[in-house]
Amino acid sequence: MLGANKMMIGLLLCVFGVAIMVAKHYVDIPHVVTLFAFGAITVGGILFILGLLFSVFVHAKGEKGIHRDDAAVSAMALIRCMIATSIADDHLDDREIKTIAKIYTQLTGSPMNEETIRETADHMKQEGTDILGELANIKDIMDKDLKTKILKASLFILAADGVVNENEEYILEAIRRGLGISKMKFKGIKTKFLSSKDLS
Numbered sequence: 314m315l316g317a318n319k320m321m322i323g324l325l326l327c328v329f330g331v332a333i334m335v336a337k338h339y340v341d342i343p344h345v346v347t348l349f350a351f352g353a354i355t356v357g358g359i360l361f362i363l364g365l366l367f368s369v370f371v372h373a374k375g376e377k378g379i380h381r382d383d384a385a386v387s388a389m390a391l392i393r394c395m396i397a398t399s400i401a402d403d404h405l406d407d408r409e410i411k412t413i414a415k416i417y418t419q420l421t422g423s424p425m426n427e428e429t430i431r432e433t434a435d436h437m438k439q440e441g442t443d444i445l446g447e448l449a450n451i452k453d454i455m456d457k458d459l460k461t462k463i464l465k466a467s468l469f470i471l472a473a474d475g476v477v478n479e480n481e482e483y484i485l486e487a488i489r490r491g492l493g494i495s496k497m498k499f500k501g502i503k504t505k506f507l508s509s510k511d512l513s
Contacts, residue, residue, distance in 0.1 A: 326357025390451040397444040448491030
């Protein structure tokens with residue numbers, strides 16, 4: 314944002330300076346105004362270049378291939394993690410697909426096409442994807458918000474009936490480790506979820 318602002322200010326100064334230089338050919342403009350126009354063009358050009366360099370180098374330095382704030386990437390990561398959790402038993406039926414779509418909407422406020430979930434699930438099955446692999450793939454873009462959403466979604470999928478069996482406990486423990494959440498914090502979140510099933 315800062316780089317874009319510098320570029321915009323620089324561009325405006327350049328346009329202002331050029332406009333004065335063009336007007337000089339049609340009307341009599343004092344020499345001091347002409348000097349001011351040259352100054353505006355010079356300063357504007359410097360600001361524009363600095364803004365461009367800031368945007369390209371400083372902003373890009375904080376990125377690792379994928380922008381951390383990219384909502385589309387986070388959304389797809391959430392969907393893939395829910396699918397990976399659901400297909401841990403090598404099965405994904407229409408009811409589970411509807412559940413994933415519902416959870417996604419509740420957590421993000423945006424709808425999700427069930428056909429997209431089916432296509433993604435088919436592709437992931439062919440790849441042999443599991444939840445640990447998914448979490449490893451997105452470790453560089455996971456912020457606190459995405460971790461919370463993945464954890465809540467996983468709990469809702471695996472503990473929807475209010476109980477957690479041995480196999481589900483194993484999957485949840487793998488997810489906890491993949492998210493880098495402490496056992497104490499995870500236990501508190503799971504206990505609160507099982508008592509309320511709150512997705513907010």
